[in-house]
Amino acid sequence: MIVAAAGGPVIPTFGSGSGSFACERANRLFCPGWVSRNWSSVLWPALVQHIVLTLIAVSIGFVLSMALALVAYRRRWLERPVLIVTSILYTIPSLALFELLEPIPGFGLSRTTAEVALVSYTLLILFRNTLTGLREVPAEVRDAAAGMGMGPTQSLLRVEIPLALPAIIAGLRIATVTVISLATVASLIDNEGLGVPILTAISNEVFKTELIVAGGMAVLLALAADALLVLAQRALTPWTRVKAA
């Protein structure tokens, strides 16, 4: 790290003498050359980090919320306290939450801090959607499952959860794009993800190409993730399409 910090000029390297960096030196709106030169060293790694950050946060958030929702489904009194705590977490602006977690021992400027904050934003959405989805399973369907000899666990796994899937996946969509959005801010704490090139570009006297490319990549990543989850929902819940036909 020290070697890296001591060596080399701060990016963007405008170079000297050669005319090939004219676009960068003039700081025009978009320099394709800069993108191709920095794709493998700056942009691609940032994108991969961003995806990893998001996957970890959404997976942990999903497991936690599913567990909470399943318990609250059976024990109603749990719903209110969980909703109050998760709504407060959801309401705290991301910039503030990252900073509030940082001084806690064991957190600091680390991926842990970033992930804990990101997970906390998924809980409200995933918990509420899962619980609503489960509650909206018609009583007749549950009765029918019981009538077929299914126990509570079997009915939950084979009837109620599948029927709640559209609501659960709708929650996953919101949670995923929310995390992708907030993970750009998490760069402040974690120094990885697409927020890094964005913040670098700002500190480099507003280097426009990097702003547009990194910002655009964050937007496209969120749109792509949302589209993927829509496809996943279609594949997992073929019966929902019968109505439309």
Place this chain on the structure above:
Amino acid sequence: MNNFVEAIRFIGRNGQIPGEPPLPTLVHLTLETLKIAGIGIGLAVAIALPIGVWLGHIHRGSFVAINVGNIWRALPSLAVLAIGVAFLGIGLRNVELALIVLAVPPIITNAYVAVDGVEPEIVDAARGMGLTGWEILRDVELPLAIPLIFAGIRTAALFVVSTTTIAALTGYSGSLGDIINNETSYHLPGVLGAAILIALLALAVELVLAAVQRALTPRGLKLGGREDLATVLAPVVTEA
């Protein structure tokens, strides 16, 4: 823990650090944050509410109204701010534009869904009583749609307050986010104090808007009337 105690002291000193030149007061920065966010929300409501309500009233444009909301959710606020900086430079104009871009869609979607979803029998009854289209909108559809319309405004407001502080990262100074972006001057306790203040500010905005929503909701719609923090705080994001 010591840092948190120091952070509370920092708030108590109104954002000043002993032995150092005067800094912008916390009161000033808080008001400034509210001003920036307020302008953004105000403009967004002025643009989005008529569109959403009108589309809902004529039951048209569901594809646009709903998909606008879907795409909105995918827009990372820092990315929107960053792209804006490239085109408009650092400044209030860019921040407000980003706030509007982020706040307009949820307001349109919710307003559309709310007005479009008013039961047709009620609208028919109103028409049968001789009300004109405008009167139906004003006296029947809008009052019934208020809870959901307001949910959209609250979702947007939450985003706007949060994004206003993030704007500090893109070089625009004037909000409480400045302190977080300037740890060298403020040190950890100052940054923490600002974070606490921002969190409280967001919660306060949510609670105030929830109270306004409650005051505006027609008495007939307040079923049971028992609301607790859970239902009051949780913003409703319309799903499509």
